[in-house]
Amino acid sequence: MGELLIGEVAKRADVSAATVRYYEEVGLLTPAPRSSAGYRRYTEGTVEELRFVRKAQALGFSLDEIGEILKLSRAGRTPCSHVLDLAKRHVAGVDERIRQLTRFRAHLAGEIAKWDGERQPTCQGLCQIIAGASDEATDGAPMTSHIQQRRSARSTRQ
């Protein structure tokens, strides 16, 4: 009951089975123990790791970076000063990223404020500039995929 086949973990973590195999191949996941028939057998823990991977990815981390963070977290007990250092570097990196994003946001908001305070916003003609963009933007679609939904991976469907 704590044993899941690849399709099952994939579904629970909302990725495809192929992706899970790929993650193992590139070293993100530790190779799963196999059943007598050669089937990979996973536990809930793997589902957690997979979910973590997707979240970190959505935040812009590469699989390499995520792999390192996973290794740190797997080291779990006995985190020596090296591990600690590495982890602290990661946090510092994230902090830097947050600061930059915050500045970026201020920049954008600044432009908007400039515009907002100005003339009446009746658009005539030249607003075609964003015609294409609004197509996507007007029907609830993600014109800007701030949280990435990389072709969704409906896992084992079809």
Place this chain on the structure above:
Amino acid sequence: MGELLIGEVAKRADVSAATVRYYEEVGLLTPAPRSSAGYRRYTEGTVEELRFVRKAQALGFSLDEIGEILKLSRAGRTPCSHVLDLAKRHVAGVDERIRQLTRFRAHLAGEIAKWDGERQPTCQGLCQIIAGASDEATDGAPMTSHIQQRRSARSTRQ
């Protein structure tokens, strides 16, 4: 004197000339006016745009997204309600990203705190887990490229 050739803008924005051509090709930059010989002629404005592109990219935006933001900012005068809406969506997206990153940071920091409070950090043996990682981490290298330095693009060198 306000006229720059492609190598010049490239150098000033710290990208390669090929990248500038590529950006024009995919519609990120508006096609530059040509000299009689067919050379692209740019202004300082393009350098600014290129720098913006690199910054936005480092923050995890795709070229498509950046292209939209650039269009918004080029619309400059007469920003109709549509443009304004679009821009506000972008800000909202950035806000969301910042919130997620902040939570991520808290998670990482939490783990570190747990460890930090614990046993003595003398690492014996099993610390090999991070041997590979420390290789990169110990010599000032960017084990985690939080601000991306995508194969650098030393522009027109060599």
Place this chain on the structure above:
DNA sequence: TAACACCTTCAAGCCAACTTGAAGGTCAAG
């Protein structure tokens, strides 16, 4: 025992965002 949904490997294909290379035109300096 046949169907069917799962699993396996391996190889190839795809998209974004570039980079690299070939083949050639332009132009100021020696």
Place this chain on the structure above:
DNA sequence: CTTGACCTTCAAGTTGGCTTGAAGGTGTTA
């Protein structure tokens, strides 16, 4: 009037992160 550093286009290659397909084994259910 040639050298050398620029510029041009076009085509093909690269990397990361997958997806898709072929060819085949597994295991429950009718």
